[in-house]
Structure formats: C-alpha cells, structure tokens
Amino acid sequence: xxxxxxxxxxxxxxxxxxxxxxxxxxxxxxxxxxxxxxxxxxxxxxxxxxxxxxxxxxxxxxxxxxxxxxxxxxxxxxxxxxxxxxxxxxxxxxxxxxxxxxxxxxxxxxxxxxxxxxxxxxxxxxxxxxxxxxxxxxxxxxxxxxxxxxxxxxxxxxxxxxxxxxxxxxxxxxxxxxxxxxxxxxxxxxxxxxxxxxxxxxxxxxxxxxxxxxxxxxxxxxxxxxxxxxxxxxxxxxxxxxxxxxxxxxxxxxxxxxxxxxxxxxxxxxxxxxxxxxxxxxxxxxxxxxxxxxxxxxxxxxxxxxxxxxxxxxxxxxxxxxxxxxxxxxxxxxxxxxxxxxxxxxxxxxxxxxxxxxxxxxxxxxxxxxxxxxxxxxxxxxxxxxxxxxxxxxxxxxxxxxxxxxxxxxxxxxxxxxxxxxxxxxxxxxxxxxxxxxxxxxxxxxxxxxxxxxxxxxxxxxxxxxxxxxxxxxxxxxxxxxxxxxxxxxxxxxxxxxxxxxxxxxxxxxxxxxxxxxxxxxxxxxxxxxxxxxxxxxxxxxxxxxxxxxxxxxxxxxxxxxxxxxxxxxxxxxxxxxxxxxxxxxxxxxxxxxxxxxxxxxxxxxxxx
Ligand code: AMP
Numbered sequence: 097x098x099x100x101x102x103x104x105x106x107x108x109x110x111x112x113x114x115x116x117x118x119x120x121x122x123x124x125x126x127x128x129x130x131x132x133x134x135x136x137x138x139x140x141x142x143x144x145x146x147x148x149x150x151x152x153x154x155x156x157x158x159x160x161x162x163x164x165x166x167x168x169x170x171x172x173x174x175x176x177x178x179x180x181x182x183x184x185x186x187x188x189x190x191x192x193x194x195x196x197x198x199x200x201x202x203x204x205x206x207x208x209x210x211x212x213x214x215x216x217x218x219x220x221x222x223x224x225x226x227x228x229x230x231x232x233x234x235x236x237x238x239x240x241x242x243x244x245x246x247x248x249x250x251x252x253x254x255x256x257x258x259x260x261x262x263x264x265x266x267x268x269x270x271x272x273x274x275x276x277x278x279x280x281x282x283x284x285x286x287x288x289x290x291x292x293x294x295x296x297x298x299x300x301x302x303x304x305x306x307x308x309x310x311x312x313x314x315x316x317x318x319x320x321x322x323x324x325x326x327x328x329x330x331x332x333x334x335x336x337x338x339x340x341x342x343x344x345x346x347x348x349x350x351x352x353x354x355x356x357x358x359x360x361x362x363x364x365x366x367x368x369x370x371x372x373x374x375x376x377x378x379x380x381x382x383x384x385x386x387x388x389x390x391x392x393x394x395x396x397x398x399x400x401x402x403x404x405x406x407x408x409x410x411x412x413x414x415x416x417x418x419x420x421x422x423x424x425x426x427x428x429x430x431x432x433x434x435x436x437x438x439x440x441x442x443x444x445x446x447x448x449x450x451x452x453x454x455x456x457x458x459x460x461x462x463x464x465x466x467x468x469x470x471x472x473x474x475x476x477x478x479x480x481x482x483x484x485x486x487x488x489x490x491x492x493x494x495x496x497x498x499x500x501x502x503x504x505x506x507x508x509x510x511x512x513x514x515x516x517x518x519x520x521x522x523x524x525x526x527x528x529x530x531x532x533x534x535x536x537x538x539x540x541x542x543x544x545x546x547x548x549x550x551x552x553x554x555x556x557x558x559x560x561x562x563x564x565x566x567x568x569x570x571x572x573x574x575x576x577x578x579x580x581x582x583x584x585x586x587x588x589x590x591x592x593x594x595x596x597x598x599x600x601x602x603x604x605x606x607x608x609x610x611x612x613x614x615x616x617x618x619x620x621x622x623x624x625x626x627x628x629x630x631x632x633x634x635x636x637x638x639x640x641x642x643x644x645x646x647x648x649x650x651x652x653x654x655x656x657x658x659x660x661x662x663x664x665x666x667x668x669x670x671x672x673x674x675x676x677x678x679x680x681x682x683x684x685x686x687x688x689x690x691x692x693x694x695x696x697x698x699x700x701x702x703x704x705x
Pocket of ligand 1: 302303347348438439440441442443462463464465466467468487559561588590591690
C-alpha cells in the first residue's frame, strides 16, 4: 500500500487530545522513515530555490550555530530537507498543497530545514514566534486554519499547551527531533517539475496596531522574486557568512537573512537571542591575537539588523576589554565586513555616524520594506549611494510610485516640488512580482489595500508609508551599485496613520523631528507623536529618554527640559514642527522585537489619550 494511505491521520474536524495527537504523529514518523528508505530516488520541486540548493557546492557550510559551533553543509541541508519533506507529506493523504503548516522552532538549522521542507511540500510555511503568549498563537492558528503544527523538541511543551487551548481546527501535530550534525548527506536527489501551479509559500502575521494581526500570504513566486531582487542588489555570495540576530517570524529575519542567503549559497550563523557582549566577542574572534581554536571563528562578512541593535552594540562597546575592542573594530571594518545593513525602522544619523567612526569607515546601508512586499527600496552597495536619511531606490523588479497625499495625483518624475518649491509628500505604492497575494481570509482588507491602474499592468499596493523623492548629487549614478540604483532617491517620512502630523494646516513628519532630536547630545531615544489639539487640530509632542550623564545639562545645571530642547532646535526646525510638549521617560521607550515603537500604545501610556 502506498505510504500516504497508511499514515495515521487526524483529519479536519477530528477531535483528539493533544497527547493523542502527539503519539499519533510519533508513530507516523516511524512509518515515514521506512517509506523514505524504500524509495531510491527522492525529489524536490523544480523551483528556483531548490534548483539553487542542489547546485551549490555541497561541502559549503549552510548553517552554523554560533554558540556550539555545530555546522551543517549544503549537502546535509538538501538531505535533511528531503527527509523532512517526505515525513511532512506523509502526514496527510490528501497532500498539503496550499495548506498552512505552522511551526515553532528556535533560530537554528532545524528552523531552516522545516521552512524549506514546507515549501518543498507545496504548503504554506507559517512560522510562529515562540515568544508569543498562547492566546496570540491560538488566534493565528484559528485565523490561518493551519492543518499541521510542527514543533522542535524545545517547543513541544508550548505546542501542546497551544493544542490544549481549543483550536478551531485540530492540526496534525509533529515533534521534530533535533537533527544530528552531519548525520545525513544527499545522495541522488532529483528535481520534479510541478504538474500544477504552485500553491505554496509563506505566511507572516503583521504586528497589527489597532486591529488583530493579519496573515500576509506571500506565494512561493513572490518569495523567490524578493530573494532574487536582494541577491541582485546586495550580491550575496557563497563566501558570505551572515550573522543572524533577528527573530524568525518577520520578513527581515526570514527573507533577507535565510531565504536569500540560501538562494546564494552563503553561510548563515545563528546567534539568538541578541546579546551585545556575545555579538562583539563573535565579531572580534577571528582578529584576536590568539583566535579561539574551537568555535565559530570565521570572519563575519554580512550583518543585517535593526537600528536598535546597532545602537545597543554602540553603547556596550566601551565596556569591552581593550583587546576585544581592537579586534571587534577590525571585524566590522569595510575590508572584513562586506556589508552592514539597517532597516525595519528609520536609522538615526548619529547611529550611522557612530558606526562609521567605530568601523574605520563602514557605512550602514539603509533599506525599506514591509511584510507585504519584502524589501522594496534600498540604498546601493557603493558608499556614495548610502545617503543619510534616504532609503534609496526601488529594488530590481519593484515598481514604485508616490501618490500625493493632498491631491491624490501620482507625483511624476520631475514634479517632486509644488509651485512654492516645497517637497511634495506621497504615499509609497508598489507593484511587481515581489508583492504579496492577499491578507488571509480578509478580502475586505485586501481590496482596500490595492488600487487599480488604467495602464493594465496590475494593481498597486498602498503601503500606508509616506515619502518624498529627491535627486541627490553624486548618488544614483548606477555605476557600481547597479542599474537599478539610479535617479531620484526616496526619503521616508513615516506612516500616514501615525507619523504624519497635521498641525495648523501644516504637515509634519514625525521621523524628521525625531532625527533632529536624536542629533542633540542629550537625547538617547525619541518618539514624536501627534496629540489632539483644539487650536491646531493636532500638536507635535516628543517622548524622549535622556543620556544618563546628560540629565542635568539644562540651564544653570538644572534638569534638561522642554525649553532647552526648543532652544537647541530653534535654528533647525520650523516653528510649526517644534514639539509643543516633551515628556522625559526613565529607562527606555518600549519597542517590539524588531525595534519598532507602537505609537498608539505609547501615547496612551504617556499622555493617557
Ligand atoms: P514590518 O511589516 O513589520 O516589517 O513593518 C514595515 C514598516 O516598517 C514599514 O511599513 C515602515 O513603516 C517601517 N520601515 C521599514 N523600514 C524602514 C526604514 N528604513 N525607515 C523607516 N521606516 C521603515
């Protein structure tokens, strides 16, 4: 009897205790294994990602676990993905094409194998954050109607708690055993042409500020297009070693730091959760006078992170022993670290500058993206194409336009200023092969987020982010960064819903005011918000954290306060942009795992509005 028919199944609507489900999946595993060994030739779908996997030098390292130095080659990866795929497709006799497969896995080789095996099964990979409370995970499981839940041993307990929460659709549950180092190597692997259109892909849940999180469905074709675009722009190579510090239920940690390096044949070194000392030690390791003999000590060539990570690294640097400092500076200098990227939130110029000074001239490359579109706009590889405050140009295959937030007209090239010479602000709208397909089971939100175009070349995704566009002399010549990095550059002004503050008929970009605040020596952190005002409609308010040694640098040695702030910024900000209120917080401004501030919650907490 074919293996799929004998798999124990917990089909839709089957009510079983989580314990039973677990046991069922364990016995299913054994049978899957025997099925795999009976087959002489195994196959992966003939898709760009798997073609690339098969073509990479199989002895090159694909994944390294930083703390233990356990490492896995591309040969291991191909073999383990195959096995995991066989086991996964065995969980359902009807196949998993287009089904959501949720998984809970630590930042590790097992995560990569699970992700790729789901894609290889033509299913939709749904990474769950192990840090989320059960209630949040239950919402995601119910909303996505996931058919299978895979957990690594580490999260088996959490997964069982989730199963006990009374999910609407009881999933098949599978505990993934830890993969042994080098236990498997690919033998004969063939690529199988798809007989029908792929229904696989990835689904990520947006952070959702006011509404419940939405499931963003990124079809396999968009995932591949996003990775191909980044590969062209940032030129990942098999020689790259990427230090992975990010959570894995976000687009940044998955597409930029797993899917694209895998497509390129680079090595990914996992080091999570983020810890400043550990990162500095790791960056320094290859350059110490006597480098450690054991452990991960090849140089890191590629770092992609969020501004808060760079900020925390910069703050902790002075506390390192001087030998580590010297070696770490070598580690991040341009001749060793090929590329350091910042994104997911605006990069403050002081962080960019301090990183450049520390690293003997390495300039952070800023890019803009979001869950729905992957990366959309990026600065270029040439240092001259990494312009302060700008996120650069639309990436290869991404079509971008700005739609005037006042007039709703498309801002045509050359029309970036109005009749008074002021820069026009427009919503960034995007289209092309990298754009997501839909918000899962939410046709209303999907319809509202796309706008038609008469040109017949497809609908535009309305990002909700506002930008200006400007030609920057000496940048965008497309010489070394690539043809795509040409013309006027984009400057993000913030999210339309929270960052564009309308005060007395003027519009203020919260991001611009934050940038100015952060350039003051007193201010460590800043969030600018709009508060309701009878007189102005909205008024600009700032929430700041002061540097500990700068608290008493106000006039006459008093606490630094709103008056000092206004005095310091009076020549740099037009009066309508000047914060009318300023609240100083102790400690830090609360941020999510990606360093983003939820301004709606912050306003409630700080101003009680
Ligand atoms: P997420 O979907 O969680 O990755 O969040 C995407 C949002 O982060 C975008 O819509 C922007 O508002 C913001 N964002 C991403 N990159 C940048 C950047 N470089 N500068 C400013 N905002 C950014």
